[in-house]
Every structure is written in C-alpha cells, then in structure tokens.
Amino acid sequence: MMTQRRPDRVLGGPHDAFWRYCEQGELRMQRCGACQHLQWPPVDAACERCASTDVRRWDRLSGRGHLVSWCVFERAYYQELPVPWDTILVELAEGPLVVANPHGFRPGPALFGARVEARFTVCADGAGEFHLPVFALVEPPAPADG
Amino acid sequence: MRLSTAPAASAALSREVAVAGIGESDYREDFDASRGRAPDRRPPTAAELMTVAFERALADAGLARDQVDGLVWCTDPQVTDAPALLGISPPYRAQGASILPLGMAAGRDVIPTAAGALAEGRCATLAVLYTTTPRTTRKQFGGVTYTGGGRNSYYYYHPWGWSSQAAHWALMFTYYAQLYGVTEADLGRVAVSLRAAATRNPRAIMRQPLTIEEYLDSPYVVRPLRRLDLCLPNDGAVCLILRRTQDARTGPRPPVLLAGWGDAEVSERKLHHLVKDQLATVMRAAGDAALAMAGLGLGDIGHFQGYDAATCHLVGQLEGYGFAKPGTGLREWAAGRFDLGGELPVNTSGGMLSEAYMHGWNFIVEAVRQLRGEAGARQVGGLAAAMMAITTTESAHPLILTRDGT
Ligand SMILES: [Zn+2]
Numbered sequence: 274m275m276t277q278r279r280p281d282r283v284l285g286g287p288h289d290a291f292w293r294y295c296e297q298g299e300l301r302m303q304r305c306g307a308c309q310h311l312q313w314p315p316v317d318a319a320c321e322r323c324a325s326t327d328v329r330r331w332d333r334l335s336g337r338g339h340l341v342s343w344c345v346f347e348r349a350y351y352q353e354l355p356v357p358w359d360t361i362l363v364e365l366a367e368g369p370l371v372v373a374n375p376h377g378f379r380p381g382p383a384l385f386g387a388r389v390e391a392r393f394t395v396c397a398d399g400a401g402e403f404h405l406p407v408f409a410l411v412e413p414p415a416p417a418d419g
Numbered sequence: 420m421r422l423s424t425a426p427a428a429s430a431a432l433s434r435e436v437a438v439a440g441i442g443e444s445d446y447r448e449d450f451d452a453s454r455g456r457a458p459d460r461r462p463p464t465a466a467e468l469m470t471v472a473f474e475r476a477l478a479d480a481g482l483a484r485d486q487v488d489g490l491v492w493c494t495d496p497q498v499t500d501a502p503a504l505l506g507i508s509p510p511y512r513a514q515g516a517s518i519l520p521l522g523m524a525a526g527r528d529v530i531p532t533a534a535g536a537l538a539e540g541r542c543a544t545l546a547v548l549y550t551t552t553p554r555t556t557r558k559q560f561g562g563v564t565y566t567g568g569g570r571n572s573y574y575y576y577h578p579w580g581w582s583s584q585a586a587h588w589a590l591m592f593t594y595y596a597q598l599y600g601v602t603e604a605d606l607g608r609v610a611v612s613l614r615a616a617a618t619r620n621p622r623a624i625m626r627q628p629l630t631i632e633e634y635l636d637s638p639y640v641v642r643p644l645r646r647l648d649l650c651l652p653n654d655g656a657v658c659l660i661l662r663r664t665q666d667a668r669t670g671p672r673p674p675v676l677l678a679g680w681g682d683a684e685v686s687e688r689k690l691h692h693l694v695k696d697q698l699a700t701v702m703r704a705a706g707d708a709a710l711a712m713a714g715l716g717l718g719d720i721g722h723f724q725g726y727d728a729a730t731c732h733l734v735g736q737l738e739g740y741g742f743a744k745p746g747t748g749l750r751e752w753a754a755g756r757f758d759l760g761g762e763l764p765v766n767t768s769g770g771m772l773s774e775a776y777m778h779g780w781n782f783i784v785e786a787v788r789q790l791r792g793e794a795g796a797r798q799v800g801g802l803a804a805a806m807m808a809i810t811t812t813e814s815a816h817p818l819i820l821t822r823d824g825t
Pocket residue numbers: 305306307308309310320321322323324325
C-alpha cells in the first residue's frame with residue numbers, strides 16, 4: 274500500500290503522545306482528572322475547561338461517532354493534496370468533535386448523521402511515517418439518524 | 420506600546436464619547452489600480468493610504484492636525500511610527516495589537532480602549548487609524564504558510580488537509596443547511612442582496628449587479644461556499660476622530676455616540692461552539708452586554724451590520740444576536756426584512772463582501788453616515804440606533820452607536 278504524503282503535523286509534548294497511540298491503532302485523548310473534560314486538540318499543561326494541570330491521563334476512545342458536517346476543498350491549499358479534497362467533522366461517542374477525512378465514502382446530505390468509526394491510514398510528513406485517524410461508515414451504511 | 424486593558428462594558432462610559440469625523444481611502448479606485456485597470460493611477464502605499472484617511476477624517480471633523488493629541492493605530496503589516504508618518508506628535512499614542520476595531524481577545528479592543536482614554540482625560544481629540552495592505556503583501560488566508568492563532572487555530576488540522584477561515588464557515592453552513600433544510604440558492608440571496616446594496620454606494624469595489632444564476636454558476640472555493648460567498652482582500656485605510664461627546668457637539672457634523680459594546684469569546688470546545696452552537700451562545704452574551712450598556716432593547720436597533728467575511732456568517736449573526744430565530748434568517752432575508760426599506764436593513768454599504776474588506780472598520784463609517792443622515796441613496800429613514808458586530812469564528816464583539824439625544 275502506498276504511503277500518502279500529508280502536510281506536516283504539529284509535534285512536540287502531548288502531540289507526540291497522541292500520534293504514538295495512533296501508531297498502536299488507538300484513538301486517545303487527555304481526560305482532565307478534575308472535571309473529566311476530554312481535550313482536543315491536546316493541551317500542553319492545563320485543562321481547557323477548568324485549568325487544572327491534572328491532564329496526564331490518556332483515555333482510550335471507542336473511535337465511534339457520527340457525521341456532523343463536511344466541506345470539500347475545490348481550491349488547493351496544500352501542494353501535497355489533490356482537489357477536490359473531502360474533509361468531515363465527526364462527533365465522537367464520548368463527545369469531542371474532530372476534523373478528519375472520510376475513508377471509503379464521499380460525504381453528502383444522505384449521510385448527515387451517519388454512524389462512522391475510526392480507521393488508521395499510513396501517511397508520511399516531513400517528520401516521517403505516521404498513522405492518521407480517518408473515518409469509515411459503519412456497515413451497513415446507516416440512514417440519517419440525526 | 421501595546422494597548423493596556425480595555426474597559427469592560429460599563430454603563431458609565433455609555434455615550435460619553437462620540438465619533439466627530441470619518442475618513443476613508445478610495446476603496447474602488449485603489450482596487451482598480453491594484454489590478455492594473457486604472458492606467459493613470461498607481462496603487463497607493465500604506466503610508467499614502469493612512470495619510471489620505473487621516474486628512475479626510477480631520478476635514479470631516481473640522482479640525483487641524485495639530486489639534487490631535489491622541490493616536491491609536493492598527494495596521495497590517497505593522498507600522499511602528501505612525502505619528503511620524505502623519506507628521507504629528509500626540510502625547511497619547513498606542514499601537515493596537517489587533518487590526519479589528521473590537522478586538523480578538525479581552526483587553527485588546529481598540530474602540531473601548533480609545534473611549535476609555537478620552538473619558539479619563541488622557542487626550543481630547545483622538546484619531547483612530549486602521550490600514551491594511553493584503554493585496555500588496557499577498558497575504559494568504561489558509562495553507563501551511565498561515566500559522567496565526569494558538570492551539571485552537573486551524574493549523575492543527577494540516578494533516579487532514581483542513582485549513583482556512585473559509586473552511587470554518589463551510590463546516591458551519593453544511594451543518595446549518597442539513598439541520599434547517601436550506602439550499603445554496605437560499606444562501607446566494609445574501610450575496611445578491613449585498614451586491615444590490617453596493618450599487619447604491621459609490622465607494623464600493625464590487626458594483627456590477629449580480630443575479631442568482633450568476634451566483635450559482637460561479638466557482639466554489641470550499642464547498643458549499645463559492646468565491647461569491649467570501650469577501651475579497653483589498654488595500655485600504657479608515658480613520659475616525661473621537662472626542663468626548665460635549666466637545667464633538669461643537670463640530671460641523673452631528674456627533675454619533677458610542678453607546679454600548681460587549682465582548683465574549685469561546686475558551687474551550689471551539690468546534691462545538693462553531694458548528695453545533697453556531698456561535699449563538701457567545702453572540703447572545705456579548706449582544707446582551709452591549710444592549711444593557713446602551714440601555715436599549717433589540718427592538719430599538721434600526722440598522723445592523725454583521726461581519727460578513729462569509730455570507731452564511733452574516734446570517735448566523737442575525738440569528739445569534741437575536742434579530743431572527745435560529746434557522747429562519749434566510750427565509751426572512753428572502754421576504755425582504757433585511758433589505759433597504761425592510762424592518763432591519765443589514766450591511767447597507769454592501770458590507771465587506773461588496774464594499775471593501777476593512778475588517779469591520781468600514782461598518783463604523785457606514786453607521787456614522789446612516790446616523791448622521793448622510794447615506795444618500797441607501798439612507799435608512801428615522802434611524803436612532805445602529806448595531807455593528809465584529810464576529811470571528813471564536814468571538815463576538817458588538818458595538819452600538821446612537822444619534823445624539825437618543
Ligand atoms: Zn478540567
């Protein structure tokens with residue numbers, strides 16, 4: 274399978290931890306020990322909601338969620354990526370909203386609210402190979418369920 | 420020097436300070452020159468833009484440059500010695516950290532800070548000057564070269580190929596369209612309507628009439644948004660002369676009073692607030708603060724200008740600040756409620772989509788013209804109070820301006 278070239282990730286500190294878990298096929302986020310809030314994107318030092326510094330625990334998420342929104346780039350912002358380029362917004366079962374790409378489908382009105390689950394696709398950026406979380410439809414494709 | 424902490428919305432400051440003079444660069448002529456469409460005119464430099472706006476604002480206020488004892492300037496790219504460029508040496512001077520008239524973050528709001536400086540007697544005649552030259556500097560609003568903002572900025576999503584301010588509004592509108600069953604043609608009505616408004620404004624850059632068919636045939640940037648849903652960068656300058664209200668009353672023009680402002684910002688779960696909440700919570704909080712400071716209700720506002728960097732974002736503001744119920748903005752637009760002659764005329768100058776992308780500074784100028792009764796073919800009748808709002812993808816900053824005596 275060909276490794277896809279992607280624009281550079283943000284790396285360092287908690288970001289490295291996130292990508293290490295992805296390499297193991299796990300979607301994890303920091304959960305605040307004080308208020309239980311899940312942080313996305315990762316925070317360096319303190320909970321984005323309550324400012325507690327107890328944000329060292331990385332909870333494994335189900336990787337399941339549903340399709341909330343999408344947009345398709347017709348103008349190229351990155352030389353690495355072709356257009357049209359599909360991006361989606363997924364609401365994870367645990368609450369956070371994440372920007373990602375669809376895997377094996379193109380988003381559209383018929384899929385609003387469709388159930389999706391995380392897959393990890395092998396990509397490379399300037400820092401080397403990494404496993405990028407993307408989302409596939411849960412089979413069979415669910416009709417819109419809001 | 421950076422701006423110090425700006426005063427919070429406070430009834431004590433309401434109507435203490437007024438706009439005594441306005442000045443702008445020639446948006447349309449300069450835009451044509453920058454595109455090589457005006458052979459006898461070269462595009463002005465940032466210094467020339469600043470100078471022309473400043474001198475026009477002084478003339479409008481009936482003042483001489485040596486009467487200016489305060490200067491706040493906000494420029495992109497940054498100009499470190501604006502007073503020297505303008506040939507003045509005001510004792511009070513501050514360089515804005517944000518190029519928005521109502522800031523990006525608490526404590527950086529230019530207009531409230533300027534109002535505070537006047538109210539506290541640190542100066543008596545304050546020029547507030549804004550200049551931007553994105554066409555000259557070829558600023559890009561997305562992609563890997565754009566690294567503005569913090570952790571919550573879109574730089575984080577580079578590996579998924581998601582970038583640009585336009586992409587924020589595209590995600591917002593896709594969700595909104597699915598939730599409320601509106602179409603791209605419904606949205607196009609906003610672009611068509613603002614272009615029609617611009618035809619009544621001789622200063623507007625985009626004055627050729629636009630039909631809904633032309634809109635639907637135009638290219639996408641980020642589906643579902645087209646080029647015509649997004650504002651066009653241009654070079655320009657705006658200058659306001661602010662004075663304490665009793666001083667402004669001695670000038671040649673009716674003073675327009677700064678009656679109320681508000682400020683609210685998303686601090687966590689940015690994508691949730693942006694898409695699922697459509698920023699309604701922050702807009703309502705900031706809008707309520709501005710109305711309370713001004714001692715007015717929503718029904719007292721007769722003219723609204725929302726930050727129309729994107730068509731759908733303007734509709735979101737009509738709903739978020741409470742002028743339309745969620746999901747009904749486009750229907751009310753189609754019914755004519757937000758057109759000139761409707762109940763609440765919106766972005767009457769053509770806005771940033773069709774007049775000029777002046778980061779909302781041109782909204783202050785338009786509100787002043789409307790409240791003075793100087794808006795010509797686009798004048799809103801019997802206007803006493805206008806609201807304008809700077810609304811980013813993570814914050815809300817409304818400002819209410821009123822006619823003297825209201
Ligand atoms: Zn917390």
